[in-house]
Amino acid sequence: MAGAIEAEGDPDFMTSLARGLAVLRCFAEQQRPMTIAQASRLTGLSRPAVRRCLHTLVRLGYAAQDETNYVLRPKTLALGYAYLSSSSLALKAQPLLDELRDELHESCSLGVIEEDEVYYVARAEVSRIMSVALRVGSRLPLYNTSMGRVLLASLPRAEQEAYLARTELRAVTPHTQTDPASLLAIFSTVRDQGYAIVDEELEPGLRSVAVPVTGRAGLVAALNIGTQAARVPLADLYMRCLPALRRVARDLGSMGL
Secondary structure (H helix, E strand, O other), X not given: OHHHOOOOOOOOOOHHHHHHHHHHHHHHHHOOOEOHHHHHHHHOOOHHHHHHHHHHHHHHOOEEEEOOEEEEOHHHHHXXXXXXXXXXXXXXXXXXXXXXXHHHOOEEEEEEEEOOXXXXXXXXXXXXXXXXXXOOOOEEEOOOOHHHHHXXXXXXXXXXXXXXXXXXXXXXXXXXXXXXXXHHHHHXXXXXXXXXXXXXXXXXXXXXXXXXXXXXXEEEEEEEEEEEOOOOOHHHHHHHHHHHHHHHHHHHHOOOO
């Protein structure tokens, strides 16, 4: 993370602000209280720099200290909600996702590509126990998720190759595809067919289907439905979920995005 914190040669770049934001992101990634040493390891910043960042966050009311641990305070919610309240994409998508969830009784999400990951910007979920806890603000890899593959499929091949070259392609399940040549072929297929299905490549027992959401300037997001493999057969994704996804994607794309 440290490489993204410095910007040599840019006189307008505020390094102190970048460091503070990097420390804030640690809490989102770890989802638990953190010590200075842990935040230092995750950000690549020195312990004194992390200590100053956390001290400032505490003084401003964004964090609290409990002995050696630091936790975020509710005030940080305003940072995330500032995006949600100003993003026309998230605002327009949420009612449609809620209706889709109620129609199919499956969780559905809207994601965009950011920093080589899928960022969840809207989500409607059903109450089921799943080992992957997803919410607005969650981030997942691009190469082994249905939304990620839809988003990657929209990029020129040179950008796909560059992404694969700089990304650690880990086999997180026995089904995860990690061969760059095979992934490039998958991206081409996804682009041609207009959807991506991922079957237990992110985590055992989870499968999903995603479609692109296209606005006036081209692809703006990916829309998906995630299911449990033991409960929903693959045929159901094709026959029941995919048509509904495509309908909602068209409706969302027609809203002047």
